[in-house]
Amino acid sequence: xxxxxxxxxxxxxxxxxxxxxxxxxxxxxxxxxxxxxxxxxxxxxxxxxxxxxxxxxxxxxxxxxxxxxxxxxxxxxxxxxxxxxxxxxxxxxxxxxxxxxxxxxxxxxxxxxxxxxxxxxxxxxxxxxxxxxxxxxxxxxxxxxxxxxxxxxxxxxxxxxxxxxxxxxxxxxxxxxxxxxxxxxxxxxxxxxxxxxxxxxxxxxxxxxxxxxx
Amino acid sequence: xxxxxxxxxxxxxxxxxxxxxxxxxxxxxxxxxxxxxxxxxxxxxxxxxxxxxxxxxxxxxxxxxxxxxxxxxxxxxxxxxxxxxxxxxxxxxxxxxxxxxxxxxxxxxxxxxxxxxxxxxxxxxxxxxxxxxxxxxxxxxxxxxxxxxxxxxxxxxxxxxxxxxxxxxxxxxxxxxxxxxxxxxxxxxxxxxxxxxxxxxxxxxxxxxxxxxxxxxxxxxxxxxxxxxxxxxxxxxxxxxxxxxxxxxxxxxxxxxxxxxxxxxxxxxxxxxxxxxxxxxxxxxxxxxxxxxxxxxxxxxx
Amino acid sequence: xxxxxxxxxxxxxxxxxxxxxxxxxxxxxxxxxxxxxxxxxxxxxxxxxxxxxxxxxxxxxxxxxxxxxxxxxxxxxxxxxxxxxxxxxxxxxxxxxxxxxxxxxxxxxxxxxxxxxxxxxxxxxxxxxxxxxxxxxxxxxxxxxxxxxxxxxxxxxxxxxxxxxxxxxxxxxxxxxxxxxxxxxxxxxxxxxxxxxxxxxxxxxxxxxxxxxxxxxxxxxxxxxxxxxxxxxxxxxxxxxxxxxxxxxxxxxxxxxxxxxxxxxxxxxxxxxxxxxxxxxxxxxxxxxxxxxxxxxxxxxxxxxxxxxxxxxxxxxxxxxxxxxxxxxxxxxxxxxxxxxxxxxxxxxxxxxxxxxxxxxxxxxxxxxxxxxx
Ligand code: SF4
Numbered sequence: 001x002x003x004x005x006x007x008x009x010x011x012x013x014x015x016x017x018x019x020x021x022x023x024x025x026x027x028x029x030x031x032x033x034x035x036x037x038x039x040x041x042x043x044x045x046x047x048x049x050x051x052x053x054x055x056x057x058x059x060x061x062x063x064x065x066x067x068x069x070x071x072x073x074x075x076x077x078x079x080x081x082x083x084x085x086x087x088x089x090x091x092x093x094x095x096x097x098x099x100x101x102x103x104x105x106x107x108x109x110x111x112x113x114x115x116x117x118x119x120x121x122x123x124x125x126x127x128x129x130x131x132x133x134x135x136x137x138x139x140x141x142x143x144x145x146x147x148x149x150x151x152x153x154x155x156x157x158x159x160x161x162x163x164x165x166x167x168x169x170x171x172x173x174x175x176x177x178x179x180x181x182x183x184x185x186x187x188x189x190x191x192x193x194x195x196x197x198x199x200x201x202x203x204x205x206x207x208x209x210x211x212x213x214x
Numbered sequence: 215x216x217x218x219x220x221x222x223x224x225x226x227x228x229x230x231x232x233x234x235x236x237x238x239x240x241x242x243x244x245x246x247x248x249x250x251x252x253x254x255x256x257x258x259x260x261x262x263x264x265x266x267x268x269x270x271x272x273x274x275x276x277x278x279x280x281x282x283x284x285x286x287x288x289x290x291x292x293x294x295x296x297x298x299x300x301x302x303x304x305x306x307x308x309x310x311x312x313x314x315x316x317x318x319x320x321x322x323x324x325x326x327x328x329x330x331x332x333x334x335x336x337x338x339x340x341x342x343x344x345x346x347x348x349x350x351x352x353x354x355x356x357x358x359x360x361x362x363x364x365x366x367x368x369x370x371x372x373x374x375x376x377x378x379x380x381x382x383x384x385x386x387x388x389x390x391x392x393x394x395x396x397x398x399x400x401x402x403x404x405x406x407x408x409x410x411x412x413x414x415x416x417x418x419x420x421x422x423x424x425x426x427x428x429x430x431x432x433x434x435x436x437x438x439x440x441x442x443x444x445x446x447x448x449x450x451x452x453x454x455x456x457x458x459x460x461x462x463x464x465x466x467x468x469x470x471x472x473x474x475x476x477x478x479x480x481x482x483x484x485x486x487x488x489x490x491x492x493x494x495x496x497x498x499x500x501x502x503x504x505x506x507x508x509x510x511x512x513x514x515x516x
Numbered sequence: 517x518x519x520x521x522x523x524x525x526x527x528x529x530x531x532x533x534x535x536x537x538x539x540x541x542x543x544x545x546x547x548x549x550x551x552x553x554x555x556x557x558x559x560x561x562x563x564x565x566x567x568x569x570x571x572x573x574x575x576x577x578x579x580x581x582x583x584x585x586x587x588x589x590x591x592x593x594x595x596x597x598x599x600x601x602x603x604x605x606x607x608x609x610x611x612x613x614x615x616x617x618x619x620x621x622x623x624x625x626x627x628x629x630x631x632x633x634x635x636x637x638x639x640x641x642x643x644x645x646x647x648x649x650x651x652x653x654x655x656x657x658x659x660x661x662x663x664x665x666x667x668x669x670x671x672x673x674x675x676x677x678x679x680x681x682x683x684x685x686x687x688x689x690x691x692x693x694x695x696x697x698x699x700x701x702x703x704x705x706x707x708x709x710x711x712x713x714x715x716x717x718x719x720x721x722x723x724x725x726x727x728x729x730x731x732x733x734x735x736x737x738x739x740x741x742x743x744x745x746x747x748x749x750x751x752x753x754x755x756x757x758x759x760x761x762x763x764x765x766x767x768x769x770x771x772x773x774x775x776x777x778x779x780x781x782x783x784x785x786x787x788x789x790x791x792x793x794x795x796x797x798x799x800x801x802x803x804x805x806x807x808x809x810x811x812x813x814x815x816x817x818x819x820x821x822x823x824x825x826x827x828x829x830x831x832x833x834x835x836x837x838x839x840x841x842x843x844x845x846x847x848x849x850x851x852x853x854x855x856x857x858x859x860x861x862x863x864x865x866x867x868x869x870x871x872x873x874x875x876x877x878x879x880x881x882x883x884x885x886x887x888x889x890x
Contacts, residue, residue: 051265060425060537064564065589065886067541068670071633075652076251081243084259089425089537092274092433095266107534107542107563114535119272119433136582139574140566161670250649340530344552344871413643414715422538422641422875486709488716489643491872492552 045181052121053178056096056171057088061114064101066127066161078164085171091117096174099151101161102130102143108150109204115151122186123154123178125170127162135160149199152185224296224309228446230466231295231453235445236260238474242481249485264441270434279336283432284439286329291447293322298376300453301463311377316364319376319454320357323409326447327353327418330428337431345427348492349418355499356408356415362507363402366514367391367458376454380462392459397510399459403479404503408495409451410477412484417492452476526550530871534563538875540637541885543858545878549871557866557874559859565889572848577603577677578812580845585671587850588887590633593626594828595835595850596675601756602824602837603677603845607817611807615679617799620758622665622674623826624795628788629658630829631781632699634882638778639710641876642719647709650702657695664688679806689796696789703785711779720774724865724877728772734860738831738853739784740881742768743776750827762794774873774880784829816843830854830882852887859888 038046062070073080074087088094091114103111115122126147129135134145147153154177157170177183189196201207240257247254275281297315299308331346368374371382383389392399408415419427432440452473456463460476463469490498533544542564547557568587572580584599585592597619604611611619636651659669664685666672674681710716728744730736741748749766751759767783769776809815817839825834831853840846858881865877 048269051262051269055259055262055266059535061535061542063542065586068589071648071652072656075649077653077656079247079252079254081247081255082253084255084262086255087537089421090430091535092431093426093429093437095270102566104563104565106565110534110563119270119274121271136586137566137571140571142565142567163669246645250646251653252649340528343528344549413645416643417872420643420872422536422643423872425537485646487644487713488639488710488719489872490715491719491870493870494718 046179049179049181052095053175054084056083056085056123056175057094058085058096058098059088059091059094059114059118061097061111062100063103063107063111064099064128064130066100067098069127069161069164069167070098070100073164073167078168080168080171083168083171083175091115092119094118095122097122097124097151099124099126099131099147099153101128102135102137102140103147104142105144105203106142108144108200109209111151112200113209120186121178121183123174123183124151124185125155125157125174126153127157127159127167127170129158129160132156132158144203150196150203152189152196154183154185220308220310227300227309228292228295231300231446231449232442234470234473235447235449236264236441238448238477239445241474242477245481246485260441260445264438267434267438267441273434273436274431276336276338276431280333280431280436282336283330283333283428284436284443286332287326287440287447288443290322290325290329291443291445291450293325294319294450294454295446297322298450298454298457299380299462301466301469302377302380303464304466311375316368316374316376316379320361320364323357323451324353326443334428334431339430341424341426341430342428344424345418345430349428352408352415352417352492352495352499355496356405356503358405359401359499359503359507360405360409362504362511363395363398363405364458366395366398366507366510369511369514370395376457380457383461387461390459390461395459395510395514397506397513401503401507401510402455402459404506405499406451406455406476407480407483408499410448410480412480414484414487414490415495416484416489417495420489448477449473527555532874533560538641538878539885540878540883543883543885543888545862545866545874547866547871547874552870552872554866554869554871554874557863559862561858561885561889563889564886568890569848569850572845574844576812576843577815577817577845581673581676582671585673586886587890588828588830588833588852588854588884589670590884591626591630591828591830592671593622593674594826594833596673597623597757598824598826598833598835599837599848600675600677601826602822602835603817603839605822605824606820606837606839607677607809607815609678609807609809611679612804614683614800614803615805615807616758617795618680618684618805619675620762621792621795621799622662622672622680623757624788624791625658625662627827627829628699628785628792629655629662631785631788632658634829634879635706635710635778635781635785637879637882638774638781638876639706639716641879642716644709644716647706650706654699654702657698661688661692661695664691676806677812678809679804681806683805684799692792692796696792699785699789703782707782711775711782717775719873720778720876720880721771722773723873724774724869724880726772726861726865730861730864734856736831736856736861738827738829738857739777739780740831740857740861742766742780743770744772745770750825750832754825756824756826758795758798761798762791764791774876777880781829814843816841825851828853830884830887831857833887850887850890852884852890854882854884854887857881858883858885 072078097115131147137143155170155174157166240260244254244257296309297319299311327349334342371379455476456472460472527548527550530547533539534542544560545557548555584595587595632651633655636648639647663669666674745768747766747768764787767780769780819841821838823836834851836849838847
């Protein structure tokens with residue numbers, strides 16, 4: 001699908017390629033020695049990530065029909081505030097962007113602008129089958145089909161539409177990933193900006209965004 | 215040397231006030247959640263939010279003026295705290311009270327809003343002037359009953375020093391200004407609703423009108439500084455009210471309890487009221503509360 | 517796009533939305549302000565456009581069902597009913613008695629859920645945090661009933677051509693009754709903090725006014741028209757399904773302001789609860805729930821056209837359907853109340869409004885962006 005191959009996978013400070021998952025090989029199944037104490041960098045990163053994970057701000061942007069389930073999620077039935085997840089009124093003050101379903105091309109432009117205004121670190125949670133493969137609008141002329149080509153998605157929550165419980169599970173996953181330092185979509189976006197930009201420009205015909213707007 | 219020691223003690227006092235402010239903020243969030251039928255965040259959520267905001271990687275600034283908002287806001291909070299005696303007879307709480315500090319403190323109250331107006335405007339978002347304009351006009355309105363109440367107290371006691379005003383109520387709770395000057399107390403406590411900025415007077419950052427108002431462009435470390443400033447500002451205001459109307463405090467526990475009780479007054483009102491429009495809110499403060507304030511002044515003078 | 521604006525130097529231009537907590541969904545309102553007052557506003561849509569009407573022309577009749585319910589998210593069943601009814605009318609199918617009652621039940625339940633949510637929205641728009649929390653939970657209880665009945669929480673796809681998918685589960689009536697009672701118990705609390713609160717009244721009375729002269733001009737319907745004193749209701753004026761046999765009243769109010777529109781919703785909740793109780797009582801106990809239909813893969817419907825309408829919580833909703841003898845519809849036009857409300861009416865209402873009243877006005881009309889753009 002891509003215009004050009006995604007660039008070389010960038011490395012994290014710890015030397016691990018971005019997005020790689022630990023595999024259950026022999027060396028990870030069995031202890032190889034005494035546990036090493038964390039280095040200073042690692043422990044600082046751990047503390048930072050812990051704080052980031054425990055306090056997520058969801059940007060107030062309901063982009064599709066999935067946003068109707070964000071109401072129950074935020075209110076008394078499935079209160080998300082007990083996990084430290086609150087709403088962020090503006091892009092500048094939010095850390096999580098929920099793409100709640102299908103994205104029309106017109107919205108994609110606004111979403112990109114909003115996403116790039118969010119300060120790093122930031123994460124994208126995509127709801128519903130529409131963001132995965134177009135869902136039931138696979139043949140619609142005005143929606144994008146695979147969100148991952150335009151924005152780096154950290155967590156997908158599938159379903160049509162996903163129930164609030166599924167959303168909570170998705171958020172828990174995101175928190176765990178942040179704590180382990182694996183939710184690095186934003187680094188990927190920075191490093192492969194050309195690839196993402198080319199894809200975005202392909203669908204957005206009247207491109208008038210600034211080259212990089214954060 | 216004595217001054218240095220006093221500065222050290224006061225810094226400790228500021229830290230305690232910030233921590234207590236954040237904790238109270240958490241309790242308030244929990245309370246609102248319970249009223250709304252939710253579980254609510256843990257009470258220590260304020261600390262986590264603070265840490266998270268400090269660990270945001272990018273901080274986008276809009277020029278040197280942009281720093282004025284958080285800086286002035288925090289300075290206002292710390293200023294109020296430093297110039298009123300928080301706890302009489304305990305070194306970290308004595309602070310730098312002096313004759314006439316009440317005037318200085320009331321000047322500091324404007325600080326935060328002015329800073330937000332200056333700093334936010336540098337961001338250039340249209341929500342900023344609307345929010346700042348709302349904040350300043352509402353502040354002008356609620357200062358009227360508050361200042362009238364203060365004038366009534368000062369006319370009776372004959373001193374502009376918070377310390378003297380506190381000492382004048384030293385003999386048990388029957389001497390508290392809350393009971394001896396009921397009209398002044400009523401005017402001031404109604405004005406406090408506006409000062410705290412909870413519903414129905416949360417017009418500045420009204421979430422679904424002009425989301426977060428003057429703070430629209432702030433993020434990361436700026437927000438963390440603003441949050442710190444707000445925490446200490448809230449506590450300092452409550453301490454001022456405690457000193458003026460509830461006879462001050464002589465131990466840290468007493469201060470905690472009194473501050474908490476005063477805080478809960480505005481929270482209890484906020485839980486069940488919608489938001490005023492700013493013109494309605496101004497009309498409210500310039501109506502009955504101002505009249506009560508005038509009555510208080512007249513009672514004090516004659 | 518540049519929009520002609522002769523007073524550039526005197527006005528502030530402000531975009532409310534699409535990323536803004538104060539719009540009713542993914543839509544944008546461009547307003548020009550002098551001070552706090554809106555001089556004029558323009559509704560911008562297209563952020564949710566998926567081209568339903570076009571997509572339906574490419575799908576067989578039965579395949580259109582999962583699509584139409586996405587047209588209005590808070591209240592999907594009206595769309596299902598309208599599609600089913602229009603195709604049945606063109607295809608010459610009559611649905612059995614039991615299905616008529618079940619459809620009425622589902623329509624009324626979705627109306628109730630939507631109304632309850634709108635009350636919370638109206639209160640939340642003025643900064644009252646507690647009421648949306650309560651009403652969203654009440655709506656969730658109704659969604660639980662939906663889940664039990666249809667298997668879906670938000671989108672049900674319960675109606676099919678010829679009737680409905682299945683009968684009521686055992687004991688459904690009692691559990692529905694418990695839900696209704698929960699709603700009734702909560703209503704006095706809601707009254708106390710909204711309709712009886714002086715602050716809320718001050719905020720909403722005399723604000724967001726509509727003009728009775730607009731009614732003919734624009735085709736207003738739903739709570740917006742009943743708030744001006746016109747008793748118009750599709751359920752009574754053009755009866756469909758089991759509504760002629762039910763006893764309910766059309767609520768009207770005067771004033772045409774936000775308060776009147778919210779008050780109507782408040783009373784319609786009671787009416788709706790009454791209707792659901794009656795339906796559960798009067799429903800025939802047994803009988804088929806669906807009439808046989810031709811093989812859906814090869815079903816062709818002769819040339820014809822029809823307009824079917826129903827009352828949604830926002831006003832009159834209608835489907836104009838044309839078939840041409842093939843196995844797909846030739847053209848569907850969806851008439852949603854939000855379209856007229858969100859463009860023609862709202863843009864007139866914005867003039868002279870305070871910026872603080874923009875969101876309460878929008879919520880009270882109400883507008884449902886996905887329905888405006890389809
Ligand atoms: S996945 Fe389903 S619920 Fe979600 S946006 Fe798509 S159609 Fe709507």
